[in-house]
Amino acid sequence: FVSAQSNRSPVAPTPEQFQSTLGNAYEKFKGDTGGKNADYIPYLAHVDSKLFGIAVVTTDGKLYKVGDVEYAFSIQSISKVFTLALAMEELGPDEVLAKIGGEPTGRPFNSIPAVVDMPSHAGNPYVNAGAIATTSLISGADPVAKWAKILAFYSEASGSKLSLIDEVYKSEAATNTGNKAISMLLAKYDRIYANPFESVDVYTKQCSVGVTADQLAVMGATLANNGKNPMTGKQVVKQDNVPHILAEMMMAGLYDGSGQWAWTVGIPAKSGVGGSILAVVPGKGAIAVFAPPLDEAGNSVKAQKVIGYVADKLGINLF
Numbered sequence: 001f002v003s004a005q006s007n008r009s010p011v012a013p014t015p016e017q018f019q020s021t022l023g024n025a026y027e028k029f030k031g032d033t034g035g036k037n038a039d040y041i042p043y044l045a046h047v048d049s050k051l052f053g054i055a056v057v058t059t060d061g062k063l064y065k066v067g068d069v070e071y072a073f074s075i076q077s078i079s080k081v082f083t084l085a086l087a088m089e090e091l092g093p094d095e096v097l098a099k100i101g102g103e104p105t106g107r108p109f110n111s112i113p114a115v116v117d118m119p120s121h122a123g124n125p126y127v128n129a130g131a132i133a134t135t136s137l138i139s140g141a142d143p144v145a146k147w148a149k150i151l152a153f154y155s156e157a158s159g160s161k162l163s164l165i166d167e168v169y170k171s172e173a174a175t176n177t178g179n180k181a182i183s184m185l186l187a188k189y190d191r192i193y194a195n196p197f198e199s200v201d202v203y204t205k206q207c208s209v210g211v212t213a214d215q216l217a218v219m220g221a222t223l224a225n226n227g228k229n230p231m232t233g234k235q236v237v238k239q240d241n242v243p244h245i246l247a248e249m250m251m252a253g254l255y256d257g258s259g260q261w262a263w264t265v266g267i268p269a270k271s272g273v274g275g276s277i278l279a280v281v282p283g284k285g286a287i288a289v290f291a292p293p294l295d296e297a298g299n300s301v302k303a304q305k306v307i308g309y310v311a312d313k314l315g316i317n318l319f
């Protein structure tokens, strides 16, 4: 890691600086061979590990991109950010915090002890336990209605009509015994708020939503822009809820890699095992990077390096 410079420059980078910084990052890291694809979801093991795309969307609606930015990959755990946003739209931040919690667990994303570590909740909305519980909070007459609401909300945040990658969904649904076990433990401790297996199924669908790097960057830019999608002008996330979402990204977005990330790069971010990371710079914009090989904590190796490099070159470490 290169430690990123702090966010003290009042001068916004020019379009040329954005584009050349992304181009340089792409060239610098495209040959990096660190990490390996997730394989506990069989589909992900077969995604081309050389795919590599970078997209930046600014709060004034400019898009910069390089590499494989048209390839639709599964959003995986980055979905947790937007289901949290939707739960707060419905219930408000106090109730969501009371029911789910906001404490970093320091444990792997799929930790089973995370369910019972805390006295009254499931850790935070970004570990699987807390995320499944957050999905269970979404209202709807049945799982079909809940899923439709979640997909529509993600689509508004991205400014595109998103859809499920059916093969990813089937692959994870056939192998997600760990998440089902977590849901049963959540039920034992009264920490899930709808039918456990139905909630896992909706959660598995939300993780299987396909996004391109530029669609994901728009979702991040919506958060950077106080909840208003800078491409469509629509207020998708209530402005008052955005700080809670970003605070959790800072503390738990990269799981047991979150502390090192805050120390070195200093930007709220969320990773997904599909190989992407979304980082959000409040008031400025967001960067989405897709490159499948992951480190031990389940975070894309190249994506971490690219975001660290870009943050350093553009001086956007928040601290």
Ligand code: DON
Residues within 6 Å of the ligand: 075, 076, 077, 078, 109, 110, 128, 172, 179, 204, 207, 271, 272, 273, 274, 297, 298, 299
């Ligand atoms: O539940 C799972 O295990 C996956 N659908 C999502 C995990 C994930 O993306 C963790 N991220 N780095």
